[in-house]
Amino acid sequence: MKEDTIITTAGRHPDENHGFVNPPVYHASTIVSPTLAEFRERRSHRWEPGVFTYGRQGTPTHEALEEACAALLGGDRAVALSSGLAAINAALFAFLEKGDHLLMVDSVYGPSRRVCDSFLARFGVETTYYDPTIGAGIRDLIRDNTKLVYLESPGSLTFEVQDIDPIVEEAKKRGCVTIIDDTWSSGVFFKPFQHGIDVSAIAATKYIVGHSDVMMGMLTTTSEHWQRVRQAASDLGANAGPDDVYLALRGLRTIKVRMLRHYETGMKLARWLEARPEVERVLHPALESDPGHALWKRYFTGACGLFGVVLKPVEEPAIAAMLDGLELYGMGASWGGFESLILLTDPASIRSATRARWEAEGPTLRIHAGLEDPDDLIADLEAGFARMNAAR
Ligand SMILES: Cc1ncc(COP(=O)(O)O)c(C=O)c1O
Structure with a gap:
């Protein structure tokens, strides 16, 4: 079956459900x-x-x-948790124990990094952060006690694309489990299990739900790792509530059409921004000018609506003049919903292995291209740049 058909049909069993197209919402603690x-x-x-x-x-x-999500990603089984971070934690806790070493990508989502530096450190797991562009060079960082190699591609603030195949190959040679935070493509534009990844963690809060009204995480695994991951998800006690699960399933049915539109609008905004005099560079791997473009082409069949913009040096009051007056972009921490968002980010503050790369840059914005008309979104940004320039 082709992807659109999988998205439309997987996990549906009308024959077991009086012919209803969608499953009922089971509210349950006790099963007798x-x-x-x-x-x-x-x-x-x-x-x-x-x-x-x-x-x-x-x-x-x-x-x-869970059935629909596993089918979309091409994994064996999946489990829904109460947030993306809960899913990431369950995946880490499933495999790591005292004395283990974890190789974590330096561009990882900030709160995941915090878990490594707080919980995992306290429980005796050592983390080494690695350059997202390391590729096969990961082999030099793998130690005898390295249990897990964690990837996130592209990173959600700086958008470096990882060369996944050599990393997975080196990890497998040394018996390490691989986990990827796959939220950027959310199972649509990248297929982790075709590249030998063991566990995919997705913040379903973003594109699977797609409407900014539910928190959820999905873990999808190979059959080899299922029991361990499923048990850890249960042990963590962060199960997803049934009404939220229903909304996520509803979102999933339309994910492809939404993602294609996010992709198209994101590209229009990125190309327009690239030509602006206020912009130093645009961090969008689907742009030919992006250093990760060749890798993006190798691993991805599209892009979501999330990308970055590095501005030429400008003072904060001028940035505030731009951002405060925007009409169509909300200033909010999440992404993946139908609405556009913009955020001033500070990538250097959550880097260690590659901090210097981001310290030298100007202010960085992150944009989520929503489902509004792209011309309206561009006009709003254009007015914003006019306010920024007037405030300089
Ligand atoms: C890349 C990435 N991974 C994981 C998460 C965590 O998801 P949640 O907010 O559902 O816990 C986020 C949330 O912003 C994210 O951006």
């Missing part, structure tokens, strides 16, 4: 068994499809979303 034998039998098959033991272990509503 008629006999002791059935109770025991059920528990012995925990984590198998169609087996439900307790609300935290999911319901048929969860299973519908």
Whole structure:
């Protein structure tokens, strides 16, 4: 089946549900068994499809979303958690223990980095941050106790694309598990399991939900790693609520058409920004001028609406004059919804291995291109630059 058909059909079982197109929302903590034998039998098959033991272990509503997500990514099984960060934590906790070493990409999402520097450090796991552009050079950083190599491509502030295949190859040679934060493509424009990745973590809060009204995370794995990841997700206790799961499943059905439009509008904005005199460079790997463009072409079939803009040096009051008066761009930390967003970011503050690369630059903005008309979005930015220039 082709991708659009998978997105439309996966996880749907109208035959088991009176013919209704969508699954019902099961609100559940307790699931009762008629006999002791059935109770025991059920528990012995925990984590198998169609087996439900307790609300935290999911319901048929969860299973519908999880089945659809696994099919979209080309993985074996998936599990929904209460946020993207909960999913990332469960994936890390599934594999790491005291004395282990973790190789973490330096461009990782800030709160994931915090988990490494706080929780993981406290529990005796050492983290080394590596340059996102390292490629096969990762081999020099792998130690005997390196358990896990974590990727995020592109990074969500600076948009470096990683050369995934050699990293995975080197990790596998040394028996390391690989996890990728795959939120930027959200399963649509990049297929992690075709590249040998073991676990995909997606903040479904962004494009899967797509409407800025739900927090959710998805972990998708190969069959080899499923039990471990599923058990960790349950142990963390951060299961997704059924109404949110339903909304995420509804969002998933339209993800491809939305993503294509985010891609198109993002490219229009990026090209327009690239030609502006106030702009130093645009951080968008689908632009030919981007240093990650060749890698992007190798690994991705499209782009979402999120990209960065490095401005030429300008004082903060002038930036504020631009941002404060924007009518169509909200100033907010998230992305992936139908609406456009803009944010002043500070990549150097959350870097260690590659801090110098970002310290020398001018102020950096992050833009999420929403589903508004691109001409209106451009006109709003143009008026913003006029305010910035007047305030200089
Ligand atoms: C790249 C990336 N990964 C993970 C997350 C975490 O997702 P959530 O906010 O659902 O916890 C985010 C949130 O902004 C993100 O941008």
